[in-house]
Amino acid sequence: MDPYKLVLAPMEGVVDHTMRDLLTRVGGYDRCVTEFVRVVDRQLPTRVFYRACPELLTGGKTPAGTPVYVQLLGGNPLYMALNAQVLERLGAPGIDINFGCPSKTVNNSDGGSVLLREPQRVHDIVQAVRAAVSPQIPVTAKIRLGFKDSSLLADITQGIQAAGASEMCIHARTKQHGYLPPAYWAEIGKVKPHLHLPVIANGEIWSVADAIQARTESGCVDLMLGRGALSFPDLAVAIRARLAGEAYTPLSWAQVLPLVVQYATELEARAPQYAASFIKQWFTYLRRQYPEAETLFQHIKRMKLPGEIKTAIIA
Numbered sequence: 001m002d003p004y005k006l007v008l009a010p011m012e013g014v015v016d017h018t019m020r021d022l023l024t025r026v027g028g029y030d031r032c033v034t035e036f037v038r039v040v041d042r043q044l045p046t047r048v049f050y051r052a053c054p055e056l057l058t059g060g061k062t063p064a065g066t067p068v069y070v071q072l073l074g075g076n077p078l079y080m081a082l083n084a085q086v087l088e089r090l091g092a093p094g095i096d097i098n099f100g101c102p103s104k105t106v107n108n109s110d111g112g113s114v115l116l117r118e119p120q121r122v123h124d125i126v127q128a129v130r131a132a133v134s135p136q137i138p139v140t141a142k143i144r145l146g147f148k149d150s151s152l153l154a155d156i157t158q159g160i161q162a163a164g165a166s167e168m169c170i171h172a173r174t175k176q177h178g179y180l181p182p183a184y185w186a187e188i189g190k191v192k193p194h195l196h197l198p199v200i201a202n203g204e205i206w207s208v209a210d211a212i213q214a215r216t217e218s219g220c221v222d223l224m225l226g227r228g229a230l231s232f233p234d235l236a237v238a239i240r241a242r243l244a245g246e247a248y249t250p251l252s253w254a255q256v257l258p259l260v261v262q263y264a265t266e267l268e269a270r271a272p273q274y275a276a277s278f279i280k281q282w283f284t285y286l287r288r289q290y291p292e293a294e295t296l297f298q299h300i301k302r303m304k305l306p307g308e309i310k311t312a313i314i315a
C-alpha cells in the first residue's frame, strides 16, 4: 500500500458491516471503523460487540481483508477500559474512541463531542484505554475541532498524544457546526506541526479535488472519507489513482447499481427491520453524484418494505 492511509469513516445507521464489505471490495481503503458502541456504566456483553462488528468473527477484517477498528463512546475511563479489554479478547485489530458525536442523547449521557469541553477527561479516557490493552493494539481517537469553537484544540490534541494514542482523526468542524459545509481543514493545519503522532483529516471530502485540498490545507497525508464514500463508492480508488498520477474513470451508474442491489439483498436477509431506512439513506448520498439515483430516490422514498424497494431498483 502507499505511504498514506485512507480510512472509511464510521457512520451510524448506514456504514454497517454490509456497507463496509461492499466499499472495501470496491477498494482503496486501509481501514474501517465501526459505528459507535456506547459505554455507560458496565462491561457490555460480547453480543453487543459482535453486532457492531461481525468482522470480529473473521479476524477483525472485511472479506476483502481490510481491518475494522471498533469504536467506543463514553465518558467513564474505567468502563471504557474494561470494554476495551473485552475487545482485545475478541480480537479487535484496533480500538477507536469517539469524541465527536454531536447527538443530544449521546452528549446528555456523557459521551461524544461534549467531552471536548474537558481536555483532561479526553486525556484520561484515552490513557485508561491505552493502559488497559496490549501495546500492539492501536488505540485511536476521533475528535472534532472543539465543542463551541476550536480554542481548546491544541490542549485536546496534546492530551491525546500524551495519553499514548497511536493516531487521531480530526473532523474539521466543531460540534456547533454540525455537518454543515465548509470543513475547516486549515484548523487542523495549525495543530498538526506540533504533533508527532499520525493525524488523519476528515470532513467534507466529496471528490478527488477536495481530497487534494484537504491534504494541502491540513498538512495531513492521511484522510478519512465519510459521506463522500457513500456518494462516490470508488472515491478512495480515484484518490489513489490521482496521487499516483494515473488516469481513472469513476464507476458509472450502471456499475454502481449492482452494488446497490447487492446491498439491498443482503440487508433484506440480515436485518429486514431496518433495511428500508438504510437503503434510502444510501440513496440520499448517491443522488449527489448520480442523477439516476435522484430519479430512483424520488420513486422509492415512501416505500417501507425492502423487497418493494429492491424490485423498484431492479425494474
Ligand SMILES: Cc1cc2nc3c(=O)[nH]c(=O)nc-3n(C[C@H](O)[C@H](O)[C@H](O)COP(=O)(O)O)c2cc1C
Residues within 6 Å of the ligand: 009, 010, 011, 012, 013, 014, 034, 035, 036, 071, 098, 100, 101, 142, 171, 179, 202, 203, 204, 205, 224, 225, 226, 227, 228
Ligand atoms: C449519519 C452519520 C452517522 C455518523 N456516525 C458516526 C459514528 O458512529 N461515529 C463517529 O465517530 N462518527 C460518526 N459520524 C461522523 C463521520 O464519521 C464523519 O466524521 C463526518 O460525517 C464528517 O465526514 P464527511 O464530511 O466525510 O462525511 C457520522 C456521520 C453521519 C453523517
